[in-house]
Each structure stands twice: as structure tokens, then as C-alpha cells.
Amino acid sequence: MNSPLVSSWVLTLVxxxxxxxxxxxSRFLADRGGFITDSQQYADRAAGLFFMRVAFEATEPLMTSSTDQLRIDFSAVGDAFAMAWRLTATDEKPRMLIAVSKGSHxxxxLLHRWQTGTLAVDIMGVASNHPDMRRITEWHGIPYHELPPNGDKPTxxxxxxxxFARTRSEYLILARYMQVLSEDLVSKLAGRCVNIHHSFLPGFKGARPYHRAHERGVKLIGATAHFVTADLDEGPIIEQAVERVDHRATADDMIRxxxxxxxxxxxxxxxWLADRRVLLNGGKTVVFS
Incomplete structure (x- = not known):
């Protein structure tokens, strides 16, 4: 059986x-008939690093090249500039495993966006340390995996x-998974584990941030998606947002x-991870939004 025809790719490099x-x-793509549809780059002068994301489509000469062949061909360019690079077909959806505890929001x-086709990922399963989210997960046709009970963290x-390994997942998404991961697990998933923290980091790290924000009388509350590192809630930030509140807001209002x-x-x-728009830059990220 012939492989399906690939017509567009994304190249990222550092x-x-x-x-x-x-x-x-540009010369590499032009020589192979690649038509650039989007190109973004960023030079971090302080770090001496260059970041680039290029989306391109096939014109007739390129259509005979497979993704594997393009990777082989581009390796010469990558070696010449000592690049850390990645070339993926746009129909190669990243495989993601989601971990959750009891919070469903x-x-x-994520399940709704995935089911309606607005989130271009393959959700390989949902893992949880509680049974609560089984019904909503399986209603979407996604396998639900209940982990061993709390109290035996190594197991x-x-x-x-x-x-994560059996499902060949690329990312572990902590969708309010209320467990602090060990340094060993974080190390094994470095750059591949993303958490949502219910605070506008670096403020109010750790547990019960809304209650502590309420005690301080803050006028902005927010949330932060970041890569997980061994330092709790200190990982490279991917995205943040805030909403205004005032003196009338209770802790429960802030939680809602x-x-x-x-x-x-x-x-x-x-x-953005699905679109290959996020590149690590030490303790920060470059996000080509």
C-alpha cells in the first residue's frame, strides 16, 4: 500500500x-520546490541563540520526497550550523497523555476541543489517581487508566x-493532576510534561493560591501553563492569562x-505545542504564536 501523500511540513530549529x-x-527549501507559508525567527542576543519556525508546502518537484527523505537531506544543513532541529509533516499530530485528579474543567x-477538531492532537488516554473522571473520559471514547492509590508514589x-511509554506519547499534560511529581519522573519527562497552575506565576506558587491571593486582596488573578521541572512551579512558562477582580470577590469567586x-x-x-510553536530557551520559552 502506498503511503498517503504529504504536502506540508513544519521545520523548527535552535x-x-x-x-x-x-x-x-530558504535555499534548502527553494532547491526542493518548497513554498514557505509562514516563517518566524527570533535571535536571543543575550544567550547567543537563534530560533526559527518555518511552515512550508510542496510544489510539484517536492511532492516526490518523503518526510524521511527530507529529514535526511536537511541533516547536512543542520550539521553545518550545529542545529537542534525537527521536521514534521503537518498531519503528524502529537500524541498526548492527560493526567487529572478530581477537577473536570x-x-x-481539552476533550471537547479534541472531539470538535479544534485541537490537532491525538489523545492517547487519561490517567488519574481517582475514579471521578472515568465517565466523561469514556463518553468521549478515550481510554481511562486509574493509577495505583495515593500513598505509594513510586508505584x-x-x-x-x-x-506514557506504551502509548508512545510525546507529551504528558497535567490537567489539574494534584500530585507533586518526583525529581526522577520530572527528569525522565524533561521538556515533555506540561502543567496548568492556578496562579499567575511567579506569584502564589504551591497549594491554595486563590485563598492566598484573596488574603492579599489582589486585583488580578490568573493561570499559568508551564513545563514541569524539579523546582515546583518554576518551569519555563508557555502561556498566561489574567482577569480583574475587586474587593467584593470571595475566595470561592476567585476559584470559579x-x-x-x-x-x-x-x-x-x-x-501551540500541537502546531510546533514552542521552543525551550533555558528557563524560558520562545512561542511563535
Whole structure:
């Protein structure tokens, strides 16, 4: 059986900043009949790094090349500039495993966007340390995996990591998974695990941020999607949003408003990951939105 015809790709790259990178990439695509539909780049002068995302389509000469062949061909350019690069067909949806505890708002939003075709990912399953989210997950036709009970973190995390590997997932999305991951698990999933924190980081890290925000009388509350690192709620930030509140807002009001923000922020972050728009830059990210 012939492989389906691929007609568009996304190339992302990071390398030391120097003259000629854009020219080399453009020349590579032009020589193969690639038509650039979107190109964004950023030079971090302080770090001496160059970041680029290029979306391109096939014209007739390119249509005979497979994605694998394009990768082989581009490796010469990548080696010449010591790039960390990735070339993917636009129909290669990233495989994602979602972890959740009892809160449904972020999970339900992601499942709805996925089912309606507005979130271009393959959801490989939902893992949870509670049974509560089984019904909504299975209603969407997604496998639900209940992890070992709380209290045995090594066994629970081993099961989560095994599920991540068996489903060949690219990202683990913590959609209000209310467990602090061990340094060992975080290390194994470095750059591949994303959390939604119910606060506008770096303020109010850790537990019960809305209650602490209420005690301080804040006028803005928010949410932050970030990569998970061993330092709690300190990972590279992908997306944030805020809403105004005033002195009348109770802690419960803030929680209600915050749930809507959390769902929107996490969905945007997952969507940008799906589009290959997020590149790590040390303790920060470059997001080509």
C-alpha cells in the first residue's frame, strides 16, 4: 500500500546565532520546490541563540520526497550550523497523555476541543489517581487508566511512566493532576510534561493560591501553563492569562473565575505545542504564536 501523500511540513530549529541561517534554510527549501507559508525567527542576543519556525508546502518537484527523505537531506544543513532541529509533516499530530485528579474543567475543555477538531492532537488516554473522571473520559471514547492509590508514589509514578511509554506519547499534560511529581519522573519527562497552575506565576506558587491571593486582596488573578521541572512551579512558562477582580470577590469567586482562565490557558498551550510553536530557551520559552 502506498503511503498517503504529504504536502506540508513544519521545520523548527535552535542553534548558535550567526549569519546565513535563514539563507541556508530558504535555499534548502527553494532547491526542493518548497513554498514557505509562514516563517518566524527570533535571535536571543543575550544567550547567543537563534530560533526559527518555518511552515512550508510542496510544489510539484517536492511532492516526490518523503518526510524521511527530507529529514535526511536537511541533516547536512543542520550539521553545518550545529542545529537542534525537527521536521514534521503537518498531519503528524502529537500524541498526548492527560493526567487529572478530581477537577473536570481543564480535562472537559481539552476533550471537547479534541472531539470538535479544534485541537490537532491525538489523545492517547487519561490517567488519574481517582475514579471521578472515568465517565466523561469514556463518553468521549478515550481510554481511562486509574493509577495505583495515593500513598505509594513510586508505584503510582512507575505506572504513569509505563503508560506514557506504551502509548508512545510525546507529551504528558497535567490537567489539574494534584500530585507533586518526583525529581526522577520530572527528569525522565524533561521538556515533555506540561502543567496548568492556578496562579499567575511567579506569584502564589504551591497549594491554595486563590485563598492566598484573596488574603492579599489582589486585583488580578490568573493561570499559568508551564513545563514541569524539579523546582515546583518554576518551569519555563508557555502561556498566561489574567482577569480583574475587586474587593467584593470571595475566595470561592476567585476559584470559579480561575477555572475558566485555567481551561483557556491550558488549551492555548496545548494548541501551540500541537502546531510546533514552542521552543525551550533555558528557563524560558520562545512561542511563535
Amino acid at each position: 542553534c548558535a546565532d550567526r549569519v546565513g541561517i535563514v539563507a541556508a534554510v 481543564c480535562l472537559a475543555d 503510582q509514578e512507575a505506572a504513569l511512566l509505563d503508560l 473565575i480561575g477555572r475558566d482562565i485555567e481551561a483557556r490557558v491550558l488549551a492555548r498551550a496545548v494548541g
